[in-house]
Amino acid sequence: MNRPFKYLIGSLGLIALNSCEASNATQAGQPNVIYIFPDQFRNHALEFWGDESFREQVNFTPDPVRTPRLNQFARESVVLSSAQSNCPLSSPHRGMLFTGMYANKSGVPLNCNSSRPISSLREDAICMSDVFSEAGYDCAYFGKLHLDFPTPNDPQRPGRYVEDRVPAWDAYTPPGRRHGFNYWYSYGTFDEHKNPHYWDTDGQRHDPQEWSPKHETDKVVAYLRNEGNVRDKSKPFFMMIAMNPPHSPYRSLEDCMEEDYLLYKDTSFDNLLIRPNADPNMEKAQCAPYYFASITGVDREFGRILDTLHDMGLDENTIVIFSSDHGETMTSQRTDDPKNSPYAESMNVPFIVRYPGQLTPGVDDLLISTPDVMPTVLGLSGLEAQIPGDVQGYNYAPLFFDKDASVTRPQGALYLQNLNGDIDTEGMVQNYFPVSRGIKTHQYTLALYIDKNTKQLTHSVLFDDVNDPYQLNNLPLEENIDIVRELCAEMGKQLNRIEDPWALEKILENQYGIIYN
Ligand code: CA
Numbered sequence: 372m373n374r375p376f377k378y379l380i381g382s383l384g385l386i387a388l389n390s391c392e393a394s395n396a397t398q399a400g401q402p403n404v405i406y407i408f409p410d411q412f413r414n415h416a417l418e419f420w421g422d423e424s425f426r427e428q429v430n431f432t433p434d435p436v437r438t439p440r441l442n443q444f445a446r447e448s449v450v451l452s453s454a455q456s457n458c459p460l461s462s463p464h465r466g467m468l469f470t471g472m473y474a475n476k477s478g479v480p481l482n483c484n485s486s487r488p489i490s491s492l493r494e495d496a497i498c499m500s501d502v503f504s505e506a507g508y509d510c511a512y513f514g515k516l517h518l519d520f521p522t523p524n525d526p527q528r529p530g531r532y533v534e535d536r537v538p539a540w541d542a543y544t545p546p547g548r549r550h551g552f553n554y555w556y557s558y559g560t561f562d563e564h565k566n567p568h569y570w571d572t573d574g575q576r577h578d579p580q581e582w583s584p585k586h587e588t589d590k591v592v593a594y595l596r597n598e599g600n601v602r603d604k605s606k607p608f609f610m611m612i613a614m615n616p617p618h619s620p621y622r623s624l625e626d627c628m629e630e631d632y633l634l635y636k637d638t639s640f641d642n643l644l645i646r647p648n649a650d651p652n653m654e655k656a657q658c659a660p661y662y663f664a665s666i667t668g669v670d671r672e673f674g675r676i677l678d679t680l681h682d683m684g685l686d687e688n689t690i691v692i693f694s695s696d697h698g699e700t701m702t703s704q705r706t707d708d709p710k711n712s713p714y715a716e717s718m719n720v721p722f723i724v725r726y727p728g729q730l731t732p733g734v735d736d737l738l739i740s741t742p743d744v745m746p747t748v749l750g751l752s753g754l755e756a757q758i759p760g761d762v763q764g765y766n767y768a769p770l771f772f773d774k775d776a777s778v779t780r781p782q783g784a785l786y787l788q789n790l791n792g793d794i795d796t797e798g799m800v801q802n803y804f805p806v807s808r809g810i811k812t813h814q815y816t817l818a819l820y821i822d823k824n825t826k827q828l829t830h831s832v833l834f835d836d837v838n839d840p841y842q843l844n845n846l847p848l849e850e851n852i853d854i855v856r857e858l859c860a861e862m863g864k865q866l867n868r869i870e871d872p873w874a875l876e877k878i879l880e881n882q883y884g885i886i887y888n
Contacts, residue, residue: 413698440674454722459697471745471762491520504551511554514613617665635660856884
């Protein structure tokens with residue numbers, strides 16, 4: 372890969388340009404890393420997929436959305452067309468992202484709230500940020516965390532939850548649970564986009580009363596510029612930036628910036644919701660202009676981060692990754708649930724990696740799964756030797772450096788859906804019920820749903836994504852049994868490897884071709 376040598380050339384150029392800033396990463400010999408993942412940002416809401424150099428790479432027409440900064444960023448990056456969020460829901464995604472383990476091992480099988488003590492990031496897990504910290508990085512977290520079981524630990528109201536809602540969803544994360552992040556500006560989960568709040572490194576609360584992506588970007592820019600001496604400039608940095616929009620609510624100018632809303636407000640729902648599986652007559656269609664406005668606003672704020680890197684001469688030394696925790700159905704499949712389903716709008720997320728001088732820009736259809744992200748980011752950063760042994764995901768970094776690298780590509784990405792299991796008399800969830808398992812391959816999407824008591828099949832989803840890209844025809848299993856058996860064989864193999872509850876409990880074993888070995 373010759374990375375250290377190439378890196379040195381980039382660094383020398385920077386020293387000539389700006390000797391003050393060039394100390395970033397040069398001493399440690401490591402690139403800086405920025406991982407930004409706005410919430411609920413579907414892959415289809417990227418304008419560049421309609422451009423000449425991209426549109427042959429996907430079989431959908433992108434949303435009519437403006438993302439000028441991401442368009443340019445994509446031209447400079449390796450862009451994955453088929454990145455999958457295996458358990459497309461905030462907390463389970465984040466658990467897998469942080470630990471490189473599937474939802475049955477990360478500690479986070481369900482969305483975190485105070486009624487679910489069984490769903491909280493494992494304290495003993497070595498997270499991506501722990502590895503970067505151990506490798507000598509300054510680590511900074513900005514925005515929504517939603518990864519821990521809330522406890523009554525409000526720094527401003529000792530002995531109480533940070534909110535009075537029952538169950539509590541929002542949370543304060545004390546220093547002992549920050550997994551190597553030595554700079555903190557975060558909250559659990561909270562959905563008033565123009566009235567956000569954060570707890571900083573010292574536990575001080577901030578209520579800035581402005582659109583959260585804009586505010587977070589200001590904090591990110593200040594961090595990059597080292598205002599207030601918040602980081603050690605002799606160290607490389609690892610930053611995670613978790614903006615909440617384009618997550619709901621997306622109903623009014625309380626949720627997005629007016630300048631962005633003006634771009635969409637005069638377009639009919641028919642012309643905004645152009646996917647053939649969308650229903651512009653649903654009440655939720657009214658959200659479309661606000662959703663797309665949120666996307667455009669996030670694009671602008673992302674651009675400000677890129678501009679700061681450029682102005683400081685840091686862009687050559689910095690790996691920038693843009694992704695999301697899951698997608699958004701936005702009336703597709705006529706569901707009100709934006710996520711947590713096996714539909715493409717829910718599972719297919721952006722995954723765009725820029726590493727100037729190291730990666731050759733282009734599109735790749737790698738079926739990356741969420742647990743692969745941590746080892747892959749560590750691999751991209753030259754830290755493959757530090758990938759913890761209990762990580763279940765794979766390091767696909769070699770494929771980013773060289774499309775033809777001798778790495779076995781995945782045949783499919785698992786789909787996981789869990790529900791509350793037993794609930795005690797106090798209303799506390801005791802375990803989780805794995806209601807659905809499935810697999811997404813390059814050609815098909817399959818999901819099997821089971822009954823909680825009998826553990827037998829209740830219904831299924833099977834789409835031929837090549838011939839039916841908008842997933843309009845749910846194919847009956849029995850009429851496509853050869854395809855089903857092939858998909859189930861791969862699903863069973865993967866579920867067995869990760870020691871999923873379906874494999875441990877032998878659910879549907881020897882039916883539909885499922886064998887757990
Ligand atoms: Ca989410």
